[in-house]
Amino acid sequence: MTIITILGFILVLIGLWGMLTQKNIIKIIIGFSIVDTGVHLIMVSIGNLKDRTAPILDKAVDKTEALTRVVDPIPSALVLTAIVIGLAVTALMLSYAIKLYENKGTLDISEFKELKW
């Protein structure tokens, strides 16, 4: 539905704002997780058709009438993969944050100046 697509876009914008303005590394990673959730909402809401039901065939939806009563199954499959990969990447980023903290003793991102000119 259109309103859920707009909600997803607003979540992406809020997450992006969080990633750009915060100084703590953990807050930046939380912003990344919010962007992830917003993108998944957009993808699943595009595959939704009006007044149709879930793509599983049982007593409610028969094999012969599946074409006219079932929602698109492809965005669900893509988003399933994306959610699991999002968790794996978040765990890897957090282990980077732990190692950076052990090295310098602070989590403020303006203290890490080695790559600046």
Place this chain on the structure above:
Amino acid sequence: MITAIIIVLGVIMIVAAVLAVIQKSLLSAIIAAGAISLLASIIFIILAAPDVAMTEAAIGSGLTTLVFLFTLNKIRKQYRHG
């Protein structure tokens, strides 16, 4: 009726997202991010995608919050022990 539910959930999600970015305390921000994932899984059920709702509820508001809290524990512990 369904539109009213979606609007209420949407407003709560946006407020929780803004709180997760603004708050000073890291613990409150992490719990707000977990709440966003939980409400997103309800919206996935309204969109007729039960597999995605199950996965998002288990991973988003379960394991992601857990991994964040373990990280917080490691950071605080080292800060306290000098």
Place this chain on the structure above:
Amino acid sequence: MVKKFFVLIILVFFAVMLLPFAQDVTPFKELSQTATKYVKDGPDELGGANLVTSVIVTYRGLDTLGEVTVLFIATAGVGFFLRREDKRKEKKKRESSQILQSGSAFLFPLILMFGVYIFLHGHLSPGGGFQGGVVLASALVLLLLSRSATKINDTVLHLVESLSGASYIAIGVLGLVLVVGVGFLDTTILDLGEFGRLLSAGAIPLIYSFIGLKVGAELVGIIDNMRKDQS
């Protein structure tokens, strides 16, 4: 002050770029062409009742292989960064209360069985390998959190994960080698069976079981690495 202004410009620019897309999105009236083919041919060709499962395991099987690879790389990365030997002696930890210990011991086999049920019935009802693996991992995490003296046997974990991954690839290669198969990761090498029963849909339950075990073992490995060296 200049930095805040700059951030505002970037956000407004991003929103303006996305606005025509948000305005223009009209809901579709019927399924697209690819989806029509998957919905029409799926139950007859593959025998599975859950259309999302048949898309993930068979029609888009190579993407699932890529996802399993990405998960493995992330687990290896976390293990590489956070690995340390327990040099300090074991400090005396405070034992948790009796309610927590008995409650977690009672719930642990139930949650484990629920996870196995989810990935065994992946082709009949909502669920599948990834959801079942996550539920398995959370059962073990419940034990880790409530009883502080639990140790996870690293060897068994690595053995389960490696064997599941190798078996998944072996089933895929069987599709190439056997005469009845059509190519890599073909699930019609086993008998299709009757529609709607547990032992149907070819090799889909077998593949999903291996994926479920592998994902569960990897997530427990990530949590265990982050938890080590705690007092």
